[in-house]
Amino acid sequence: MSILIGRDTRLVVQGITGREGEFHSRAMLEYGTPIVAGMTPGKGGQTALDGRVPVFDTVIEAVRQTGANTSCIFVPAGGAPDAVLEAADAGIATIFCITEGIPALDMVPVVEVVRRAGARLIGPNCPGATSPGRAKVGIIPGSIHREGRVGVVSRSGTLTYEAVQAMTDAGLGQSTCVGIGGDPVIGTQFLDVLQLFAADPETEALVLIGEIGGAAEEEAAAWAAEHMADVPKVAFIAGRTAPEGKRMGHAGAIISGGRGTAASKVTALEAAGFRVASSPTDLPALLREAGYRG
Amino acid sequence: MSGRPQEPGSHAPGGYDRSPSKYPSAGGLARRVKIHEADAKSLLVAQGLPVPPWEVARTPSQARAAAVRFLGDPANATGKVVIKAQVLVGGRGKAGGVKLAATADEAEDVAAQILALEIKGLPVRRVLVGPAAEIVKEYYLSVVLDRATRRLMFIGSAEGGVEIEQVAVDNPDAIVYQHTDPLLGMPDFAARDLAFSIGFGGHWKAGAAIAKGLLRTMLAYDADLVEINPLAVIREHGADGTPVERLVCLDAKITLDDSALTRHPQLEELRDLDAEDPTDIEARRYDLTFIKLDGDIGCMVNGAGLAMTTMDLVKRAGGEPANFLDIGGGAKADRVAAAMRLILEDPNVKAILVNIFGGITRGDEVARGLIEARAQQVRDVPMVVRIVGTNAAEAAELLEAAQFVTAASLDEAAAKAVAAAKGAAA
Numbered sequence: 001m002s003i004l005i006g007r008d009t010r011l012v013v014q015g016i017t018g019r020e021g022e023f024h025s026r027a028m029l030e031y032g033t034p035i036v037a038g039m040t041p042g043k044g045g046q047t048a049l050d051g052r053v054p055v056f057d058t059v060i061e062a063v064r065q066t067g068a069n070t071s072c073i074f075v076p077a078g079g080a081p082d083a084v085l086e087a088a089d090a091g092i093a094t095i096f097c098i099t100e101g102i103p104a105l106d107m108v109p110v111v112e113v114v115r116r117a118g119a120r121l122i123g124p125n126c127p128g129a130t131s132p133g134r135a136k137v138g139i140i141p142g143s144i145h146r147e148g149r150v151g152v153v154s155r156s157g158t159l160t161y162e163a164v165q166a167m168t169d170a171g172l173g174q175s176t177c178v179g180i181g182g183d184p185v186i187g188t189q190f191l192d193v194l195q196l197f198a199a200d201p202e203t204e205a206l207v208l209i210g211e212i213g214g215a216a217e218e219e220a221a222a223w224a225a226e227h228m229a230d231v232p233k234v235a236f237i238a239g240r241t242a243p244e245g246k247r248m249g250h251a252g253a254i255i256s257g258g259r260g261t262a263a264s265k266v267t268a269l270e271a272a273g274f275r276v277a278s279s280p281t282d283l284p285a286l287l288r289e290a291g292y293r294g
Numbered sequence: 295m296s297g298r299p300q301e302p303g304s305h306a307p308g309g310y311d312r313s314p315s316k317y318p319s320a321g322g323l324a325r326r327v328k329i330h331e332a333d334a335k336s337l338l339v340a341q342g343l344p345v346p347p348w349e350v351a352r353t354p355s356q357a358r359a360a361a362v363r364f365l366g367d368p369a370n371a372t373g374k375v376v377i378k379a380q381v382l383v384g385g386r387g388k389a390g391g392v393k394l395a396a397t398a399d400e401a402e403d404v405a406a407q408i409l410a411l412e413i414k415g416l417p418v419r420r421v422l423v424g425p426a427a428e429i430v431k432e433y434y435l436s437v438v439l440d441r442a443t444r445r446l447m448f449i450g451s452a453e454g455g456v457e458i459e460q461v462a463v464d465n466p467d468a469i470v471y472q473h474t475d476p477l478l479g480m481p482d483f484a485a486r487d488l489a490f491s492i493g494f495g496g497h498w499k500a501g502a503a504i505a506k507g508l509l510r511t512m513l514a515y516d517a518d519l520v521e522i523n524p525l526a527v528i529r530e531h532g533a534d535g536t537p538v539e540r541l542v543c544l545d546a547k548i549t550l551d552d553s554a555l556t557r558h559p560q561l562e563e564l565r566d567l568d569a570e571d572p573t574d575i576e577a578r579r580y581d582l583t584f585i586k587l588d589g590d591i592g593c594m595v596n597g598a599g600l601a602m603t604t605m606d607l608v609k610r611a612g613g614e615p616a617n618f619l620d621i622g623g624g625a626k627a628d629r630v631a632a633a634m635r636l637i638l639e640d641p642n643v644k645a646i647l648v649n650i651f652g653g654i655t656r657g658d659e660v661a662r663g664l665i666e667a668r669a670q671q672v673r674d675v676p677m678v679v680r681i682v683g684t685n686a687a688e689a690a691e692l693l694e695a696a697q698f699v700t701a702a703s704l705d706e707a708a709a710k711a712v713a714a715a716k717g718a719a720a
Contacts, residue, residue: 103553109476159603185441212602239605241606
């Protein structure tokens with residue numbers, strides 16, 4: 001098993017005929033991801049990727065014709081919130097939104113509509129997810145992965161690749177790697193992914209890659225302390241030496257209440273039983289130290 | 295595999311949860327645009343909010359003319375004017391940037407003093423002149439994007455006008471939190487609820503209307519913060535000379551979401567380019583995120599998280615980063631060359647570390663940009679390059695042919711860059 005994507009993934013790519021959409025769809029297909037449909041309004045009836053993928057005008061039509069259950073969105077920022085709504089309305093269960101630069105307030109109602117539809121949104125502004133050997137959705141380079149049983153969750157893009165590469169180089173394969181995205185308003189947070197990993201019998205260890213700002217890492221750490229006590233856990237927090245972030249007036253100071261710094265995150269993670277690395281390359285060794293034998 | 299979401303956040307049904315999130319959040323390196331108090335007040339007025347009159351002056355004589363009008367206003371209960379520096383940093387009052395004046399002569403003198411100030415490195419180019427308010431009671435009210443719950447959240451208190459974050463620590467019960475509904479916004483009942491919870495007393499109707507107005511302002515301009523401190527009951531002279539009290543926005547702070555500026559072209563003009571670092575403006579032109587620091591190792595990285603990690607590892611190797619620089623995804627040769635120019639503009643830079651993990655970004659494009667940049671480079675600075683991921687092999691060939699110093703791992707790259715900087719310094 002794996003989380004979010006796996007052998008039963010049937011992917012529709014929204015924006016498949018765009019430059020980014022086509023390039024990454026090709027890479028996903030080469031990796032073995034079952035792309036069953038593409039969607040671009042006005043191009044229904046055509047095919048994409050050298051005739052291998054049928055294109056539909058609407059997501060609902062793609063779902064009806066192909067049984068798509070997962071969507072990957074490469075639509076530009078102006079249309080991406082609408083693309084998420086369309087996917088949720090069509091009954092897509094898992095929606096990955098890769099698009100960056102979406103105004104934060106646009107996503108507030110969208111996240112709520114997705115929640116009410118019983119769907120899950122990953123992103124926006126995220127690299128997607130890979131379940132090595134099964135499928136990859138998004139833009140993470142397939143070559144850095146290796147099949148295995150370590151769950152990786154991160155809110156960065158390229159830093160995720162760095163950490164995954166280090167794991168693979170050390171012979172530690174991954175069950176699923178998820179990039180949740182770095183925007184202020186995202187559909188799936190660290191805690192949600194931890195809950196999925198905790199319920200996945202094939203995930204036996206956890207790597208969490210965080211950054212300064214916000215308090216999602218602290219929140220996830222508290223949950224893991226209680227519910228993933230026996231799981232070997234390691235973490236890396238980027239920004240230990242970054243200058244003080246720009247505060248959002250007094251309101252920011254009130255609601256952050258001292259959290260959000262690298263020190264606060266490292267303390268919370270260590271208290272929750274994570275071993276915290278000072279370089280991504282140290283992650284595999286720390287995971288071994290934590291008792292992972294995979 | 296499960297497609298079913300867990301219940302996100304800790305909000306109650308209906309969405310009018312009054313408790314603060316357990317782990318609320320703000321901060322990070324998100325790009326925000328600050329605007330001046332006077333501009334923020336204009337946005338509030340455009341949304342129908344009560345703001346006492348003001349004028350902006352760029353010279354002492356303009357300030358004098360404005361003062362004459364406000365001193366002669368029969369509604370002015372104090373018979374004085376307030377003159378406030380317009381700079382995009384906090385702590386104006388402590389720095390001498392906010393002063394009262396009782397006569398036109400005094401206003402001109404005070405404005406001259408304030409316009410000569412530099413507050414936290416920023417020159418004061420404009421002052422706001424308005425009637426000095428007779429304050430009866432001060433409140434605090436803001437609406438902010440709460441990342442933990444992914445909703446907008448009001449924060450209010452009857453203890454405004456002071457360091458409100460200190461109130462939050464010393465007397466947390468004095469702060470009221472209320473989330474808005476992500477689909478409906480703020481229905482009237484929720485606004486009344488907020489007004490009664492904060493305790494506006496007889497001014498509850500005005501308080502509820504102001505809360506709705508702040509939310510309207512937030513949505514109209516894609517702000518991520520609208521903060522009024524103080525929101526105050528002030529006493530003015532009515533038409534017949536008797537005292538009249540009303541609730542008004544005495545100060546205003548608004549920050550805007552950079553991602554939304556393209557759909558608000560009129561707000562782009564409010565951006566104070568004088569208050570921004572020129573390298574920052576140059577960086578924005580090429581879609582680069584650049585923050586200057588004090589060290590001597592220039593860093594060029596793709597991705598914010600990896601850029602911060604690179605800085606952390608430079609520090610761990612005994613060096614000091616000269617900057618944070620994220621070239622973003624999919625950078626082509628010209629963006630790389632622009633990034634190199636920005637780094638080299640800093641005379642403190644003694645070595646450069648380039649760290650690229652190709653995904654969307656192609657390693658060979660970056661290598662070409664580096665080769666091009668080095669050909670144009672005015673000053674010889676040692677450079678260590680590490681390129682992995684998409685098209686790394688092609689990049690390695692190009693770099694080898696051009697005799698660049700390369701590194702396989704990030705730790706090795708950091709160590710080499712630190713050594714190069716120390717060698718250059720010796």
